[in-house]
Amino acid sequence: MAKTAEAVIAKVQPDRRVERRRTSLQLTGVAMMAPALLFLLAFVFAPMGYALYLSLYQSTLYTPQPVFAGFANYARLFSSPDFWQAASNTVWLAAGMMALSLPAALILAVLLNQRIRGRAVFRTAIFGPYVIPLVSSGLIFSLLFATDGGPVNLALQRLGLPPVNWLGQGRTALLSVLILTAWQFTGYYAIIFLAGLQSVPTSLVEACQVDGGGRCQVFRHVTLRALGPSLFFAVVICLIQTFQTFDQVYVMTGGGPDGATTTFAYYIFEKGFQAFNIGESSAASVLLILVLACLSYLQMRVSRRWVVEES
Amino acid sequence: MKRDRLWTSGALLALGLVATGCGAPAANGGGQAATAASRAAASSQPVTITFWYGVGTTLSQDIQQMVQEFNRTHPGIKVVATYQGSYSGGGEEQQKLLAAIKAGDPPTLAQIEVHAMPVFAASGQLLDLTQLMQSSSVDKPSNFLPGILVSTQYQGRYYGVPFNRSVPVLYYNKTLFAKAHIASPPSNWTELAADAKKLTSGAGSSKIYGFEPLVDWWPWEYAVESGGGSILSPDLSRATFDQPPALSILETEQSLVKQGYAKVETGPNYWDLMTQDFINGQVAMDIDSIGSAGKVTKGVGDKFQWGTALLPRGKTLAVPPGGGDLVIFKDATPAQQKAAWTFIQWWTAPKQSVKWSTETGYLPVQKADLSDPVYQAYLNKHPQYRTAIEELRYEHPSPASPAYLAALQPVQQALQGIFDEGKPVAATMHEAAQAADQNLG
Structure with missing residues (x-):
């Protein structure tokens, strides 16, 4: 967007003074970003580079001198069923979030976009879970899902259903993690959609209504289209957040039972800090960085296109 | 105005440097000074x-x-x-x-x-x-x-x-044993299985189970070694815990669970929950750390009589540290x-x-x-x-391999598969042994 603005200015006044002003503008920009950039360099990019380096070495706590191993760490990951289980758990979670959290967020956003009483209260309330630290909500949900005397099972018993060992069985444990994650993030996505809904042009809505479009048609042909960029943004952010799932698993299940809730990020932690295999853990980190970088790139590309289209 | 901006950007840049990059050497200098000072003072302090x-x-x-x-x-x-x-x-x-x-x-x-x-x-x-x-x-x-x-x-x-x-020991509820007319705690797994059947009673939420295995690699070490198996090969390079003798005690434990004579606790708090089950009188026997004895003493109070016994023998008795x-x-x-x-x-x-x-x-x-x-x-x-x-x-030493902790990860997973999800013992442990081999190699 900055580029477009500059281009416009340049076209209007191709003048030396403007050019000088531009350099000083850029300098200010660089200076403003410097603290953040230096911070990122020291705490994000440098460790990333170091992880890439370590991923090529056989490195454990008990081999003080790392030995160059080429892509052996990667090869071991790809041949390890546990790694694939962690990857598939993560994809399952991401798919679950797409199917559960995003539609729920959209519905909430549309509802909260109506003129209803106490709208501000509701909007605040649905955003509430997002600001709670994941560790706290993880603890809360562990209690909710407790086999003996957990409120969820008590409710089931009231309905005459047998209690479920939520966190102790593979399928329900991952489902429990998904439910917590959806609860935690749906409000956030709803706010993204709500912001998108504000930008739906009323003229188009009215035009559609004049053409005889009902509520559903207005939603399908106008609202949903205008929401495109927000939808895409939410999908990508949701993917990125799900791929980083760690805290919930750490608190609720410890990756168990039988690796059923071990996510990509948790796998990295287990390999590195519980099995002390720094090399393999770094290799897994590099793979995660690659996946996330692709997602981020996709998000940037597409959102840029949309922004241009809009202007 | 232009000047102002330049000046501002310069100041910001400087601030940035102080806040990040340049901060580090300054802090280091301070640290060195501090250690030097403490060294100087060491003679009197x-x-x-x-x-x-x-x-x-x-x-x-x-x-x-x-x-x-x-x-x-x-x-x-x-x-x-x-x-x-x-x-x-x-x-x-x-x-x-x-x-x-x-x-x-x-x-x-x-x-x-x-x-x-x-x-x-x-x-x-x-x-x-x-x-x-x-x-x-x-x-x-x-x-x-x-x-x-x-x-x-x-x-x-x-x-x-x-x-x-x-060390892990066998905890048993003396009151329940007396009720079932069993005179003494079991000394081997045949006796334990028979006792567990006799001690199981009731149904639903008031059911009392004869036994509860701890889904953890610590008592598993005991199960492997006491069954006559070994955890790793003598040169510590290969997992051998999928051999038949290493599985015998696990098989007995799993069959007790499957027949409804043993209860299993799952989830991240499995250990505390198991100790609590014994305290609540819901299980007549469990294998728990002697370190839990204080908690059990306090929790049981006068509700019932209890005691500890040597872990039941398989082919032999090997107690992990x-x-x-x-x-x-x-x-x-x-x-x-x-x-x-x-x-x-x-x-x-x-x-x-x-x-x-x-x-x-x-x-x-x-x-x-x-x-x-x-x-x-x-x-x-x-x-x-x-x-x-x-x-x-x-007491029997655990394998002294630096990669042992890493090899135990698939074991813990396998135990959860066997007890929480009822997976077959031999096949599950074989998979775990293969995964452990990767960590050992």
């Missing part, structure tokens, strides 16, 4: 040593009190003890030690879980204590209870001194190492060792502890601990 441990709540308070007592009686030494999160396999204390070693700044002393000893010893960061122990009047190897030193050696050298040690040992890091200055050794000898001397054992329920570590009148009185009052001391005779 007490030697400060840091001690990281990983047992929380009341145990942490017990440690802090003992440390205070040490500092009071040893004016030349100041021990700063810090709780660093759990010391158990993969716990926070281990993670912090790993980070501290990598950063070149480990504590002087640390509590190391017995199975993690090979990892830390192989890292080359631990002080070899062999010489010190052999010439010590307190911590001479022959002064310790037989069996208790199995976890403190790595490749023939001593790297640790027993600190808070425990449990708990933690104390180590000294090489990085410490000679003065700190000397101070740390003084502290360890003080802690393991019968007077303190007995105090620590009777306060916490951990095992006494020295032969002299057993004849101590205070400990004798304690044993008479709490006969449950006799079993644990007797079991020390059957």
Whole structure:
């Protein structure tokens, strides 16, 4: 967007003074970003580079001198069923979030976009879970899902259903993690959609209504289209957040039972800090960085296109 | 206006530099100055040593009190003890030690879980204590209870001194046993299976189960070795725990679960939940750490009579070590190492060792502890601990491979598969052995 603005200015006044002003503008920009950039360099990019380096070495706590191993760490990951289980758990979670959290967020956003009483209260309330630290909500949900005397099972018993060992069985444990994650993030996505809904042009809505479009048609042909960029943004952010799932698993299940809730990020932690295999853990980190970088790139590309289209 | 902006950007840039890059050398300078100062003062000031441990709540308070007592009686030494999160396999204390070693700044002393000893010893960061122990009047190897030193050696050298040690034992509910007309606790797995059937009664939420296995690799070590199997090959390069003898006890336990004679607790709090089931009288027998005896005593109160027994035999009886040992890091200055050794000898001397054992329920570590009148009185009052001391005779070292902790990860997963999800024992353990082989190779 900055580029477009500059281009416009340049076209209007191709003048030396403007050019000088531009350099000083850029300098200010660089200076403003410097603290953040230096911070990122020291705490994000440098460790990333170091992880890439370590991923090529056989490195454990008990081999003080790392030995160059080429892509052996990667090869071991790809041949390890546990790694694939962690990857598939993560994809399952991401798919679950797409199917559960995003539609729920959209519905909430549309509802909260109506003129209803106490709208501000509701909007605040649905955003509430997002600001709670994941560790706290993880603890809360562990209690909710407790086999003996957990409120969820008590409710089931009231309905005459047998209690479920939520966190102790593979399928329900991952489902429990998904439910917590959806609860935690749906409000956030709803706010993204709500912001998108504000930008739906009323003229188009009215035009559609004049053409005889009902509520559903207005939603399908106008609202949903205008929401495109927000939808895409939410999908990508949701993917990125799900791929980083760690805290919930750490608190609720410890990756168990039988690796059923071990996510990509948790796998990295287990390999590195519980099995002390720094090399393999770094290799897994590099793979995660690659996946996330692709997602981020996709998000940037597409959102840029949309922004241009809009202007 | 232009100037203003330039000036502002310059200032911002400078601020940025101060806040990030340039901050580091300044801080380092400060640190060096501080160590230099402390070194200069070392001659007159007490030697400060840091001690990281990983047992929380009341145990942490017990440690802090003992440390205070040490500092009071040893004016030349100041021990700063810090709780660093759990010391158990993969716990926070281990993670912090790993980070501290990598950063070149480990504590002087640390509590190391017995199975993690090979990892830390192989890292080359631990002080070899062999010489010190052999010439010590307190911590001479022959002064310790037989069996208790199995976890403190790595490749023939001593790297640790027993600190808070425990063993798994069989807990049984005497009241339920009497009701089922069973005179004594089972001594082998055939008896245990038969007793478990007799002890199971009721249905639904009031059902009482005969037995409860602990879904954890610690008692699994016992199950493998006592069944006549072995965990790793003698050269420690290959997992052998998928061989038939290694599976026999697991098979019995799983069939008890499948037939409804044994209960299983799952989820992240499985251990606490199992102890609680025994306290609630929901299970007649379980295999739990002797370290839980204090909790059980308190929890059961007068509700029923209970006792402990030797773990039931398979083909043999092999008891894995449990708990933690104390180590000294090489990085410490000679003065700190000397101070740390003084502290360890003080802690393991019968007077303190007995105090620590009777306060916490951990095992006494020295032969002299057993004849101590205070400990004798304690044993008479709490006969449950006799079993644990007797079991020390059957103590069997865990594989001394630095990759062992990594190899245990697939085992823990497999146990969850077997007990939580009812997967077949042989196939599941075979898969785990293959995964473990990868970690060992």
